[in-house]
Amino acid sequence: MNRKYRHTVIAANWKMNLLPSKVKAYADELKPLTAQAKWCDIVVCPPFVMLPAVIKAFRSSRISTGAQNLSDKESGAFTGEVSASQLADLGVHYVIIGHSERRRLYGETDSAVNGKIHAALRENLRPIVCVGESEQERETGVTAELVSLQVKTALRDVPAQKMRRIIIAYEPIWAIGTGKTATSEDAGAVCGTIRSVVRSLYGARTARAVSILYGGSMNARNACELLSQPDIDGGLIGGASLSPVDFAAIVDAANQ
Numbered sequence: 001m002n003r004k005y006r007h008t009v010i011a012a013n014w015k016m017n018l019l020p021s022k023v024k025a026y027a028d029e030l031k032p033l034t035a036q037a038k039w040c041d042i043v044v045c046p047p048f049v050m051l052p053a054v055i056k057a058f059r060s061s062r063i064s065t066g067a068q069n070l071s072d073k074e075s076g077a078f079t080g081e082v083s084a085s086q087l088a089d090l091g092v093h094y095v096i097i098g099h100s101e102r103r104r105l106y107g108e109t110d111s112a113v114n115g116k117i118h119a120a121l122r123e124n125l126r127p128i129v130c131v132g133e134s135e136q137e138r139e140t141g142v143t144a145e146l147v148s149l150q151v152k153t154a155l156r157d158v159p160a161q162k163m164r165r166i167i168i169a170y171e172p173i174w175a176i177g178t179g180k181t182a183t184s185e186d187a188g189a190v191c192g193t194i195r196s197v198v199r200s201l202y203g204a205r206t207a208r209a210v211s212i213l214y215g216g217s218m219n220a221r222n223a224c225e226l227l228s229q230p231d232i233d234g235g236l237i238g239g240a241s242l243s244p245v246d247f248a249a250i251v252d253a254a255n256q
């Protein structure tokens, strides 16, 4: 982390877990546990149907709400889709874009990810853009090239003044939900590569200011070490975010 230049962000990705009726209890437990975390931006990203409940439950707190996906279209006949303006109107501030589960299971391409980033930015939502390699790609030694390509394609035509709203999450696919974590050195090195791609596109000042998160089996035990890497500015947390106590422990680590 480097708090002098950028925000520390800890974001919960609930994926398709938990229930609308359980949101209030979750929030009531999390809020007091994170009340002192003034050095860390905290975001909770529930499934679409729980967004109103999450917004309401965290209204009087420092915890922001994010969606897990959005449409690249503005409005119209797109059954089952949710637009950026609908999210913004509800009071959502962040949106995860290009999660590996969306890419792998629902065929989301790099260029679809780029379209979604533009849609989010039009409504002033803050995209949390996910990139990362598979196990095979890591073994083949193409991680840096692949992640650089994902970042460059995702950011195509994003103007410099909007770049500061974007958060990038490096999530090695083989580490997601598996209990296997990248070593802090490896994760830090890829986050450094991502920062140098941003530098090559937008210059040193913007690169220094962009928050880059790590995601993939991050938990209370490994958070401190991962966050000690200078280029890792926070985490995108799946499994460990389902328990307020476990999630708050990661927030604590990020707030040190």
Ligand code: PGA
Residues within 6 Å of the ligand: 013, 171, 175, 176, 177, 178, 215, 216, 217, 218, 236, 237, 238, 239, 240
């Ligand atoms: P995990 O998920 O923490 O359960 O590995 C992270 C993510 O997919 O964002």
